[in-house]
Amino acid sequence: MSVLARVAFVAFLTITVGLSAAFGQDRNSITGFVFGENRAPLSRIYVELQTDLYSTVGRTQTSGAGMYSFRGLPSGQYVVKVLATGTNYEEQSIAVSLVPISVVAGRGSVAEQVDFYLKVRKTENPLAPPEVVFAQSVPEEAEKLYKAGLEALEKKDEATGYEKLKQSLEVFPDYFLALDRLGNEYLTKGYYQASFVLFT
Known part of the structure; x- marks a missing residue:
C-alpha cells in the first residue's frame, strides 16, 4: 500500500x-x-x-x-x-x-x-432483649398437671385450667411455664394483684 x-x-x-x-x-x-x-x-x-x-x-x-x-x-x-x-x-x-x-x-x-x-427489608429491633432459652428439670407430676391445665383452658374450662395450673405450682413452685401461663391468664382477666404475685 x-x-x-x-x-x-x-x-x-x-x-x-x-x-x-x-x-x-x-x-x-x-x-x-x-x-x-x-x-x-x-x-x-x-x-x-x-x-x-x-x-x-x-x-x-x-x-x-x-x-x-x-x-x-x-x-x-x-x-x-x-x-x-x-x-x-x-x-x-x-x-x-x-x-x-x-x-x-x-x-x-x-x-x-x-x-x-427487590428483596424485602429485614426489620430488626435494636431495643429487643436477646433471646433466652429457658430450661428446667420439672417433676413428672407437675408437668402432667400443667398439661392438664392447658387442655382445660383450650376447652374454655377456665376453672379447671386454673386449678390444674395451681396444683402444678404446688408440686413445683418454681415451674416457669406454669407461672407464666397462669400469670398471663390472670392478667387477661384483670386479676392484676394475683398476676403481680405470680410474676414477682
Missing part, C-alpha cells in the same frame, strides 16, 4: 469513527423493570441514574407495569439505583457500561436492559 493510500485510509477511519461518535454517543439508553415479591411489577418506584462517581444524572418513576427508562445517554459508565423510599424493600444498585462497539455511522449506540428484583 502506497503512502498516499495509507494516509487516505487513516483519514477515512478517523472520519468514520468521528461520525459514529457524533451520531451515536447520545443515542444510548438504559431501560428495565422493577419487580417485588413473587416477581410482581412495582409501580411509582423511584429509579436514579448516576455516573460511576455517584453523581446523579437523572431520576424517574416506574410505570404501572414497573418499567423505567433513561434515554439519550452519552457513552460511559453508569450506576442504576432503585430508591425504595416509603416501601419495605431494600435499595439496590447495578453498574452499567455503555460503550458502543460499532464504527458504522449512526449505529454506534447501546441499549441496555437492566431489571431489578
